[in-house]
Amino acid sequence: MRGQAPEMRERQLSTTTRPIHARRRIATAGAAVGVTAIMTLLAAGTAPVTAGPEPAAAFDPCPAPYPVAELAEGMEATGLTVERGTEPEQFTATVVGVIDNGVGPDADMIIVETDSPAIERAGGVWSGMSGSPVYAADGRLIGAIAYGFSAAPSPIAGVTPATDLERLLGRQGTLPKAEPAHVEVPAELQQRLVASGGLTPAQASAGLRQLTLPLAASGISSHRLDDVSERLGEHSLNVHTYPAGSGSSDEPGSPADIIPGGNLAAAVSYGDVTMAAIGTATSVCDDDKALGFGHPFLWSGASSLGMHPASAVFVQRDDTFGSFKVANPHGVVGTITQDRQAGVLGHIGPAPSATPLTATVTTDEGASRSGTTNVTMPGFLPDMAIFHLWASFDTVLDRIGAGTADLRWVVEGTRADGEMFSLDVQNRYASQGDIAEEASYDVFEHLWTIQENEFENVTITGADFTGELSSEYTHYTMSSVEVRQPDGSFAPPSSDTPFEVDAGAELEMRVELSPFKNIGTARTIELSMDIPEDSAGAFGWVDVAGGHSQEDWDEEAPGGSSDDAASFDDLLRSLSTIVPNNAVAASLRIEEAADNPGTAVTQSVHEVVDEVVSGNFSFPVEVNQP
Secondary structure (H helix, E strand, O other): OOOOOOOEEOOOOOOOOOOOOOOOOOOOOOOOOOHHHHHHHHHHOOOOOOOOOOEOOOOOOOOOEOOHHHOOOOOEEEEEEOOOEOOOEEEEEEEEEEEEEEEEOOEEEEEEEEEOHHHHHHOOOOEOOOOOEEEOOOOOEEEEEEEEEOOOOOOEEEEEEHHHHHHHHHOOOOOOOOOOOEEOOOHHHHHHHHHHOOOOHHHHHHOEEEOOEEEEEEOOOHHHHHHHHHHHHOOOOOEEEEEOOOOOOOOOOOHHHOOOOOEEEEEEEEEOOEEEEEEEEEEEEOOOEEEEOOOOOOOOEEEEEEEEOEEEEEEEOOOOOOOEEEEEEOOOOEEEEEEEOOEEEEEEOOOOOOEEEEEEEEEOOOOEEEEEEEEOOHHHHHHHHHHHHHHHHHHHHOOOOOEEEEEEEEEEEEOOOOOEEEEEEEEEEEEOOOHHHHHHHHHHHHHHHHHOOOOOOOEEEEEEEEEEEEOOOOOEEEEEEEEEOOOOOEEOOOOOOOEEEEOOOEEEEEEEEEEHHHOOOOEEEEEEEEOOOOOOOOEEEEEEEEHHHHHHHHHHOOOOOHHHOOOHHHHHHHHHOOOOOOEEEEEEEEEEEOOEOOOOEEEEEEEEOOOOEEOEEEEEEEEEOO
16 A cells, blocks of 8 residues: 555466566676776777677557556566667566555555576676666556666566656656665565575665666776766765766767667766766657656756767676666757656757866977866766866876876856856966876865855856966975064074064064975075054964965965855955965964954965975964054
């Protein structure tokens, strides 16, 4: 019954149903193909040799749903999916039963056992089969493959009922994000599935989970895919990331390739960096509405993902984490407008509105490149900016490693009142490990801070990056700090005993900078700040630091911290006036003035130099009456 906890219900046909039988599995020698091997196969345009697929039978592209109440154990069905290329091939599905409320309240799950040569090669259903339609003998749609058992591939799969998918055609509005569904299997069904040979006891007890969506990632070096997966995991994405071709808007795909059982990709971005989840289309209604996946991608409700066809290269068997499909997305053919518990709904036609990220990057060796990544989901914009910069830097440097970079970013957008805003920032970076990674995170912080600001509902309409790179690692280290004494000489201040200075006087400092490995010329930087005239009797601290080391006292930096902003204008001002990494900065904080107890006075100054500066030093001060 609806609304009750999950339980198994079986429906017997008037004739005797045959028992579930164990499916033969083919052992595969060796471990799963790694990223390097996958890239080799993609580059060569080859894939593991497989037998030719059984031609797909003709089914109505928008069939009527088969009522869940009419299903019975042992009922035979036919499914469609793609193992390689773009043409669907058949597989068989035998109904095992139905788990009431298996996916969620009022959302049942149909359990089937699948079989085909492709499924045997993969060891069971694979990531990328999500959305594969399953048809009854009369051509009506039973549902879409969407769930599998964890730990290893299995031919047993969970199917989202067609009646739930059909409701997507009329959905509007938004839903909150949620974790992928986990479905516990009733004990009686666990015993039957284990006895049949379809599952191991560990798989049965672990239950069903939403099939992982393979995520095609283009433009990103294979060495960075783990980092990409980690960052995307912060968005609760249940994906398996692998390198793939670009779903460029300059090369439109063919809407005719969006067919039931065919490959269907939902893209967060396309262009230089394409991030597209690969699944399967379930049905196509009214010639322009495609249903697919059988489960959510982002579970964002109303959505604006790019919809792409794709070409499958091969299905990689993985007996540890589950087999998965490797596919190349084609050009965008429409917009996925709904991302719900039962699946996704896409409209064939115009591409979704997207925010362009553009970058022009050059090196001191003469290499140069310009490119664009279009981001369709605003919530992913900060992360996609990182990925876009990684792709640009790695391409022109042709390596991952040490170096320096000058990076400028210009962010534009609209405010709540429709007025335009712009943020223009430049900074210098140095890294002994990975200059692309080092130079990308300030961009992320700025984009995220603007999007998540508490003052106005703003929209970022674009971001442009200009970078100049060098493979040579250079930087300065602060080697000493001296303060002008009453007799005019300079001497190092004590870190314990307060340096005495008169109210209204000028505090002068001299900072010595040493080049990395003493290669190059040392520099001397002079800084000064005025001591407030009304601060006699007060105590305070002076912090001197290289721009690269200012995170320990960032709230004292010129312009203040973005956390202290009182308006969106303040926020933009604080972001645009950051102390760059290639600067020496000093900050004075007077904790309490004698004639005005409880107040605090802060001053900051900085001087920009030619290289990144690290190091910091702090000393106390006591303000005297002159």
